[in-house]
Amino acid sequence: MTCAAPTGDADSATDGGTATAEWDELVGAALLGRERRALPGGSGPALLVLAAVRTVRGRAGLTPAAATGAPEPAGADPRPPLPRAAALRLTHLVRYALRSTAARGWNTTGGDLAALAPEWLEIANEQGYRPPPWQIPELLDAARHRTDLRAAVLTFAGPRGLWLAALRPEWRFALRAAPAGTATAASGSGQPGSKGSDGSDGPDGADRAERQRRLWEEGLFAERVGALTALRAADPEAGRELLVSTWSQERAEDRLMFLDALREELYPGDEPFLEAALTDRGRTVRATAAELLSVLPGSALAGRMAVRAGACVALDRTGAYSTDTLVVEPPPECDAAMTRDGVVAKPPQGRGERSWWLTQVVEAASLGRWSAHLGGRTPEEIVALPVADDWRDDLHAAWSRAAVHQRDAAWARALLGPPDAPVAEAADRAATLLSLMPPADRTAWATGFISAKGLTDAYRVLADCPTPWPPPLAKAVMGGFHAALRRGASHPNHYSGVLGLAQQHLDPAVGRALLSVLIPEADRAVEVEAEAAEKARREAAAAAGDASQPAPRRGGGPTRGEQWAAAFRQLADTLELREVMRAELETRPAR
Amino acid sequence: MTGEQVRWSAEQVLGLAPDAASRKAGIKLSAPGPWSGAARRGDSLWGLCKGSGSKPYMTAVDLADTAVPGYKCSCPSRKFPCKHALGLLLLWAQDSAGTAVVSGPEPPEWAEKWLAGRRQRAEAGAASGAGAPPVDEKAARKRAERRSQRIADGASELERRLGDLVDGGLAGAERLGYAAWNDMAARMVDAQAPGLAARVRELAAIPSSGPGWPSRMLTECALLHLLVRAYPRVDELPDSLAATVRSRVGVPVDSAALIAEHSGAGTLVRDHWLVLAMKDTQEERLTVRRIWLRGRREGRTAMLLSFGAAQRTPELALPPGSEFDADLAIYPGGGQLRATIATHHGPLASSGATPPGTTLAAALAEYGGALAEDPWLSSRPVVLAAVTPIPGERGATDDPVTAGDTGWRLADTEGAAVPLRCSGEKSYWRLAAASGGAPVTVFGEIGADGFRPHTVWSDGEAVEL
Structure with a gap:
């Protein structure tokens, strides 16, 4: 002993x-x-x-003691192990790239591993590899800090990750956040202390419902939101009923958050509950309920708003204009019914109250009702109509917000217009509208936008484009860099956001071909700078009458050309690293 | 030892890094971007690395001795090897296509000069080792006698002090404070008995080591007392035990003489040595590196010691899971299994082998048996086959000395278990993760307070804990 x-x-x-x-x-x-x-x-x-x-x-005379309390072994992980080179890359990723909480931007030395971590995980999961088991603790730590990568990391960690998470309080979050049905189901009896099963009926299903109720009634706030979200995903009705069961006892700020948790996906059955919430004690709760109702297809509130909006916006019937024109007559007052439907009566400072009411009404009105109201016109035709009396900007901005809330791709496309149209504040609004469109349309629009306007406002437009950028978009972005290099005053740090995106989203082969043109161009710029500096020195020397005068000391730091050359090389390095990384992951294990 | 160098693995290279920062910096420099003229010929590797300044750094590595590579770099870093040397090695290690590091050209002058100088020195060293002029034996014996006398004086002083300590009551040790122990340790250093000095310093820490300290204090005092009493009669002891006493006291053994003696007697041990573990510890401004090996043919376990002063990494670098063919010279006093490399017969290669292991009962019995040769042994290196870590209820603490029992156990398939003692919380979980509740092969040290794991074999890969 x-x-x-x-x-x-x-x-x-x-x-x-x-x-x-x-x-x-x-x-x-x-x-x-x-x-x-x-x-x-x-x-x-x-x-x-x-x-x-x-x-x-x-x-x-030492002898061992008797063993007790061994945990159930972890469930088998049928995925093949990572190829050797990829496993080593993972060690680097875990050590140096997955630790920091913040995703970093453009980094000017060496290939940037941190930027590549999401792509690495995605490919590894796609290919269905499992990590070396001994690295799972560090992966769990990473998942704990990097909420942005949590789902991908936990999928990768697999059943062994869940087995470990059950043993250590710091990792319990992984049990809550476990991607439903994937690793949990695969682990089977792998979790110590539980006979995990993914069936929702039978005794295990009842067990789970009981656990969920307990968590809902006794859990911490974040756990309760998690439980609600999970139940909503599995059974929307049951999720709402769970919320209703305690609704009247919740604090106002919690009611707001729970309501917000429904936003993910709304169902027609939610309408009575939301309608009731329109008379909630909390102002923000009321506003959120109204907002949710306005995006619930066919809801009574959206219909009421459409009627109000229709009364404010109509085709001119007086014949005052030579072409069909929209005339706008904002609501004369904000009555009790409007307030109940979530219209905020008091405008923000500097905003006329009638235009404030108008935009709220239009925003909440169902977009689908406009066509019938305006003579069967398509969204494109409606957006193209002239608007009388300077109401165009307000009206279009309200429609844009409505398109975003109601996730209406047709209206989004119409409101976006052609990418090269010279619209004010386009980049900001465009980015949100763009996210509603199918990926191919998104990249095509972004390509046109950047070709026409350069990179200055490109970041938000590019941020939502899928990886890898198709060649025309890649060409447009690199063309933007080329133009920036040739234009006198711009430095690569003005474009750090786009450079950061380029290193993550460019296809390495496409990027390399484009950079093989850009890098010599930047090197030439460096030469030109050197010649100009030499010429200036000679002229200064001639002016001073002393040819042996030493070159004036250059102010510290690299020149503009050198900065561009370094930025392009950095981009090339990262692309190369990405290509190597992908090749490592795409080798099928020899077995 | 010459000829074409087998391409190293990146793990092997990273094992050479003196610290985490160097490792990270080395990885950054392992892309082809900053390098120009990177090339290799035979055992030599060189290249120019673009730094922040206008002149690139000139970096060269000599791989002629796989276990102890040589590095040269024009950068001002005091780290050794520097990030440029690491980057260059990584570049080569990962360059399976052979495009980043060109093979075969003549080295440039700056590299050639350094490499040639280094090889000359190595040959000169080997020559002097082999055909060393006969030393003045009489003077040497006299020096040894003088030293022996000083140690004996120091030992008997320490013996008296320990007896007095118990006479006065160990409770007094708590009030004694570090200064008194430090004085005593300094006396032992003066007496040329560094082994005794180290033990005295360890005693100083015990009273503040938490509950149960009097028991630990008595154990350590008793063992130290046994050692100082043994030293004056060392000549009467059997050879092996006498050698143990000398080494425990801190009498150095000249490794060159040891190699010469063994090769003269034909008692060098040749085998394919699998590297079981490599562990660094900080001892008095010195980095002590222990590398444990296991002979594939004969199953013998051996330990290599290497030291690094100040900021430097110990030169000997053998990553766990690698393997090499070499002659070893075994030190006398077998309990500690110490050895030194006499001759390499080939380069370091990575090995996919999981070593065969034993049960907990057998391991403890082996430790018990080794105590006959060395009663001061606190643990014995051993490979355990099919053992499973059992997580503790109380979590893991990071300090191995003050830590009470964390509750973690290591169990074997015979239903036996011993306390598990890792040097940090991370190691416990890494071991648990590698096992997943199923039996694994683990190398570590087993002793009176349990098992200290160093390496686990997971998916056929040696993983350091």
Whole structure:
């Protein structure tokens, strides 16, 4: 039993209790000393000899204790192991790129691993590899800090990750956040202490419902939101009923957050509950309920708003205009019914109250009702109509917000217009509208936008484009860099956002071909700068009448051309790293 | 030892890095971007690395001795090897296409000069080792006698002090404070007994090591007392035990003489040595590196020691999971299994082998048996086959000395278990993750307070803990 005792060198299995008592006697005597205790052996030195004998004898006779409390083994992970080179890359990623909480932007030295982590995880999961088991603790730590990568990391960590998470409180979050049905289901009996099953009926299903209810009633706020979201995803009706069951006892700020959690996906059955929430005590709760109703297809509120909007916006019937024109008559007042439907009466500072009411009404009105109201016109035709009296901007902005809330791609496309149209504040609004369109349309629009307007406002437009950028978009972006290089005053740090996107989204082969033109161009710019500097030096020297005058010291730091050359090389390095990284992951393991 | 160098693995290169920062910097420099003229010929590797200044750094690596590569770089870094050397090695290690590091050209003058100088020195060293002029044996014996006398004086002083300590009661040790122990340790250093000095310093830390300290204090005092009493009679002891006492006291053994002696007697041990673990510890401004090996043919376990002063990494670098063919010279005093490399017969290669192991009961019995040769042994290196870590209830603490029992256990398939003692919380979880609740092969040290794991084999890969 020796080994079981932390200090217990000296007790051995063979003479058990007696040996322990003997040793304790020695320790007690040694602690007190000769004056207070008769020392075994008669003196200090003699006691030390006895102690040495006891120690060595005890150690020589050590035997192990009996094992108890072993955890259930983890469930099998059928995925193949990572190829060797990819496993090494993962070590680097885990050590240096997955630690920091913030995703970093453009970094000017060496290929930037942190920017590549999301892509690495995506490919690894796509290819269905499993990580080396010993690295899973670090992956769980990474998932804990990087909420942006959490789902991908946990999928990658697989059943062994969940097995570990159940053993350590710091990793419990992984059990809550587990991607439903994937790793949990695969782990089967792998979780210690639970006979996990993914079935929702039978005793296990009932068990789960009970657990969910307990978590809802006793959990911390974040856990409750998690439980609600999970249940909503599995069974929307049950999720709403769970919320309704405690609704009247929740605090106003919690009611707001729970309501917000429904936003993900709304169902017609939610309407009565939301209608009731329009009279909630909390102002923000009321506003959110109205907002949700306005995007719930066919809701009574959206219909009421459409009627109001229709009364405000109509085709001119007076014949005052030579072509069909929209005339706008904003609501004369904000009545109780409007307030109940979520219209905020008091405008923000600097905003006329009638235009404020108008935009709120239009924003909440169902977009699908406009066509019938305006003579069967398509969204394109409606957007193209002239608007009388300077109401165009307000009206279009309201429609844009409505398109975003109602996720209406046809209206989004109409409102975006052609990418090269010179519209004010386009980049900002465009980015949100763009996100509603199918990926191919998105990249095509972004390509046109950048070709026409350069990179200055490109970041938000590009941020939502899917990876990899198709060649025309890649060409447009690199053309933008080329133009910036040739244009006098621009430095690469003005474009750090776009450069950061380029290193993540460019297809490496396409990027390399484009950079093979840009890098020599930047090098030439450096030469030109050097020649100009030399010429200036000579002229200065001639003016001073002394040809041997040394070159004026250049102000510290690299020149503009050098900065561009470095930025392009950095981009090339990162693309190369990405290509290597992908090749490593795409090699099928030899087995 | 010459001829074409087998391409290193990146893990092998990273094992050379003196610290985490260097490792990271090295990885950054392992892309072809900053390098120009990177090339290799035979055992030599060189290249120019663009830094922040206008002149690139000139970096060269000599791989002639696989276990102890040589590095040269014109950068001002005091790290050794510097990030440029690491970057160059990584560049080569990962360049399977052979495009980033060109093979075969003549080295440029700056590299050639350094490489040639280095090889000359190495040959001169080897020559002087082999055909060393006969030393003045009489003077040497006299020096040894003088030293022996000083140690004996120091030992008997320490013996007296330990006896007095117990006579006065160990409770007094708590009030004694570090200064008194430090004085005593300094006395032992003066007496040329660094082994005794180290043990005295360890005693100083025990009273503040938490509950149960009197028991630990008595154990250590008793063992130290046994050692200082043994030293004056060392000549009467059997050879092996005498050698153990000398080494425990701190009498150095000249490794060159040891190699010469063994090769003269034909007692060098040749085998394919699998590297089980490599661990660094900080001891008094010195980095001590222990490398444990296991002979594939004979199953013998051996330990190599290497030291690095100040900021430097110990030169010997053998990553766990690699393997090499070499003659070893075994030190006398077998309990500690210390050895030194006499001759390499081939380059370091990575090995996919998981070593065979034993059970907990057998491992403890082996430790017990080794105590006959060395009663001061606190643990014994051993490979355990089919063992499973059992997580503790109380979580893991990071300090191995003050840590009480964390509750973690290591169990074998015979239903036996011992306390598991890792040097940090991370290691416990890494081991648990590698096992997943199923039996794994683990290398570590087993002793009176449990098992300290160093390496686990996971998916056929040696993973450091």
